[in-house]
Amino acid sequence: MDQQQIIDYLDQHGVKKIKFAFADIDGILRGKVIHRRKFVEGLKNGYGFCDVVFGWDSSDELYDNVEITGWHSGYPDATARIDLTTFRQIPWENDFPFFLADFSRSDGDDLAACPRSLLKRVAGKCTDMGFHAEYAQEFEWFNFRETPQSLQEKGFRDLQPLTPGMFGYSILRPSQESDYNNDLFDLLDEFDVTLEGLHTETGPGVYEAAIIHDEILKATDKATLLKSAVKEIASRHGILATFMAKWNAELPGCSGHIHQSLWSPDRSQNLFYNADDTDKMSPLMRQFIAGQLHCLPHILPMFAPTVNSYKRLVEGAWAPTTVTWAIENRTTALRVINDTEGHTRVEHRVAGADANPYLAMAAALASGLYGIQNELPLDVAATEGNGYENKENGILPANLKEATQAMKESPLSAELFGEPFVSHFTATRDWEWRQYARQVSDWELRRYFEII
Numbered sequence: 001m002d003q004q005q006i007i008d009y010l011d012q013h014g015v016k017k018i019k020f021a022f023a024d025i026d027g028i029l030r031g032k033v034i035h036r037r038k039f040v041e042g043l044k045n046g047y048g049f050c051d052v053v054f055g056w057d058s059s060d061e062l063y064d065n066v067e068i069t070g071w072h073s074g075y076p077d078a079t080a081r082i083d084l085t086t087f088r089q090i091p092w093e094n095d096f097p098f099f100l101a102d103f104s105r106s107d108g109d110d111l112a113a114c115p116r117s118l119l120k121r122v123a124g125k126c127t128d129m130g131f132h133a134e135y136a137q138e139f140e141w142f143n144f145r146e147t148p149q150s151l152q153e154k155g156f157r158d159l160q161p162l163t164p165g166m167f168g169y170s171i172l173r174p175s176q177e178s179d180y181n182n183d184l185f186d187l188l189d190e191f192d193v194t195l196e197g198l199h200t201e202t203g204p205g206v207y208e209a210a211i212i213h214d215e216i217l218k219a220t221d222k223a224t225l226l227k228s229a230v231k232e233i234a235s236r237h238g239i240l241a242t243f244m245a246k247w248n249a250e251l252p253g254c255s256g257h258i259h260q261s262l263w264s265p266d267r268s269q270n271l272f273y274n275a276d277d278t279d280k281m282s283p284l285m286r287q288f289i290a291g292q293l294h295c296l297p298h299i300l301p302m303f304a305p306t307v308n309s310y311k312r313l314v315e316g317a318w319a320p321t322t323v324t325w326a327i328e329n330r331t332t333a334l335r336v337i338n339d340t341e342g343h344t345r346v347e348h349r350v351a352g353a354d355a356n357p358y359l360a361m362a363a364a365l366a367s368g369l370y371g372i373q374n375e376l377p378l379d380v381a382a383t384e385g386n387g388y389e390n391k392e393n394g395i396l397p398a399n400l401k402e403a404t405q406a407m408k409e410s411p412l413s414a415e416l417f418g419e420p421f422v423s424h425f426t427a428t429r430d431w432e433w434r435q436y437a438r439q440v441s442d443w444e445l446r447r448y449f450e451i452i
Contacts, residue, residue, distance in 0.1 A: 003043060003084055010036055010097065018097040019090070020047075020082050021228075023115050025428050026058045026305065027356030029228045031101075039082075047101070048077035054113035054424075057431060065427045068113050068420075078103055078111055086221055091190040092183075092233055100221055112420035115358035116220075122362045122417075123216050126369060131271065132263040133365055134345075136196075136213035137223040139353045140254040141230065142247060143180075143205040146240040162205030162239060170200045180237040184209070187233055193222045203251045213259060216361060223256075223357035245304075245352035246311035253312030253319055254353035258364050259337075261345040262288065273344040279327060279382075280338040286378035289325050289334055289346060291371015292364065293380055293393065296323055296333060296350065298410040299417075300396060300403040301429045302363035303351040307436040310399045312352050315388040320349050323394040324383045331387030333396075350396070359425075366416045400436075404429040 001009065010018075018039050021031025030053045038047070055069040056062050062070070069075055086100035102120070103111035110117035126133045143162035151159070162180075163173045174181040184207075185198050196210040209230075211222050227243055234241040246253040262271045262284065272285035296303075304310060312319045318330065325334035335347040346368075351360040370376075383390045397403035407413045408426040 001084070001087055006084060006087055007040060010039075015097055018099065020080075020099040020101050022049075022053075022080060022101040022103070023224050023356060023358055024053050025113055025115065025356065025359075025425065027115065027224060027227070027358065028058060029224065043082065043084075046079035046081040049080045050075055051078040051111075054078075054111070057428065057435070061435070063428060063431050065431055066424055067427075068111070068424050079105075081105075088192045089190075091187050092236060100225075112418065113424045115356055115362070118417060118421055119217060119220055119358045119362040119365075122366045122369075126216070126262075126365060127265075129369065129372070130265065131369075132265050132267055133216040134213050134261045134263055134267075135216040135219040135361060135365075136211050136259045137219065137351075137357055137361070138208060138210035138255070138257050138259070139223070139226065139243065140201050140206060140208045140252075140256075141227075141241050141243045141353055142203065142254065143207060143234060144240045144242070145238065147235075147238070148240070151240065163200075164204055166202045166204070168200055168202035173200050174198075177237075180234065180239060183233050183237070184230065188226065188229060191225065191229055193226050193229060201252070206252075206254070216365060220357045220361045223361075227353075227357075243353040245306065245309045245354040249311065252317055255312075255319060255349065256351040256353040256355050256357070256360065258348040258351055258360060259345050260348065260364055260368065262368075270341050270344050272346070273338070273341040275341070279336070280344060281336065284372060285336075285344075285346070287371040287376055288368040289336070289371065290376035290378040290380070291369065291374070292334060292346070292348065292367045293323050293325060294376060295363075295367035295370055295412060295416065297394060297397065297406060298412045299363045299367065299407055300350070301400065301407050301426070302359040303348075303355055304400070304403065305356060305359070305429065305432075306354050307400050307432060309352050309354055310397075310403075313350070313396055319352070320387060321396055322387055322391055323380075323396065324387045324390050325378075325380065326383040326387060329383060329387060331385075332383050332390075333387075336382075362417070370412075370416060399433075400429060401433045404433065 016036050017033050019033050021029040024030050051069040052075045080101045082099045082101045089095040090098050102116035103114035104117040145160040194212045196212045198209045201208045230241050274282040320333040324332040326332040327336045338344045348364050380393045404426050413422045
């Protein structure tokens with residue numbers, strides 16, 4: 001729908017209010033419900049939104065080390081702009097009209113902290129280079145028979161999973177929770193976040209959903225909306241869903257794998273596919289992979305943004321630890337899937353479910369384009385066998401502090417995303433690490449309290 005069609009729709013259906021939201025630096029949706037009149041009035045010049053939403057963390061604690069906003073600026077309004085192409089209705093809220101927004105500007109002077117604006121710039125560069133980027137993200141998450149209140153009351157301990165035991169790809173478990181399972185599939189489809197597949201993974205109460213691929217900005221909008229929508233749908237069934245990367249050290253973590261391919265502008269040809277190549281890989285695909293491997297250690301926090309992210313990136317836990325690639329190998333950072341031309345793609349397996357989809361997708365595409373632009377040779381051999389053992393091309397930083405420092409000091413990260421974004425983002429990750437370092441854990445108490 002164009003602007004007039006949307007206004008006509010609101011008039012015809014007597015809609016008095018709409019909801020809009022945008023993703024903060026952590027990928028969390030922040031937004032408002034506004035009156036129809038305010039919505040229409042703001043279509044030209046945008047909507048004032050307190051810029052504290054980019055000046056605090058996921059717990060609304062104010063950063064002490066960012067320049068974009070703070071006490072020094074007085075936390076003024078920034079201008080959010082609704083993207084009318086994102087119009088959809090929330091089926092579990094009586095078709096409530098909903099839009100996504102960002103902090104982009106027509107003159108290109110976007111708010112450096114806005115993740116969606118960053119992705120739009122990277123996607124625009126991809127288009128300018130003559131490529132159509134087709135992307136999709138898949139997520140794993142754990143489900144519990146809990147509420148926000150019960151989590152607090154229990155101190156996040158002794159939580160009841162939706163179903164017991166390890167039962168990946170189960171037909172039985174979803175059937176036992178058919179109302180929830182069917183609502184996920186059907187309501188997400190009505191919300192224009194259509195799933196390709198939904199199944200249980202190995203672990204108590206864990207699900208995996210793959211979203212049908214789309215143009216990169218639309219795909220990332222859908223990925224961001226899925227995480228929030230799943231939580232809302234689950235709540236209506238007395239279920240609490242978490243996309244935390246590693247909630248339990250004894251169980252597999254939650255991934256957010258990114259599937260990516262480049263096509264001709266008319267989408268008629270998969271530019272990653274070469275029928276004459278032994279591995280069916282085009283030179284463009286090899287450059288793309290080379291770029292992603294080269295850039296990965298410099299931009300890891302965009303795929304692994306929390307302290308907890310690195311608890312997932314451990315050997316033997318279905319998440320990569322080395323800078324590797326291979327064909328159909330789930331132990332490497334990049335997995336090539338090339339059974340047919342239509343399916344040929346690169347699966348980026350580093351991102352966790354806790355990653356901000358806009359930043360993870362931007363990092364994936366920008367690093368691939370870097371390889372193409374610089375015609376990087378894929379001189380890293382495809383891994384044979386266990387990728388955890390192949391450390392010849394390097395290993396991933398072991399924690400958020402190490403990864404953040406590498407990104408902060410890297411000229412490459414600033415080249416890819418601009419110094420203002422890198423400065424702000426790494427400051428927020430440094431803050432995240434310092435909040436963690438201040439805490440005394442249960443493990444420390446058990447180990448040191450009596451004996452030392």
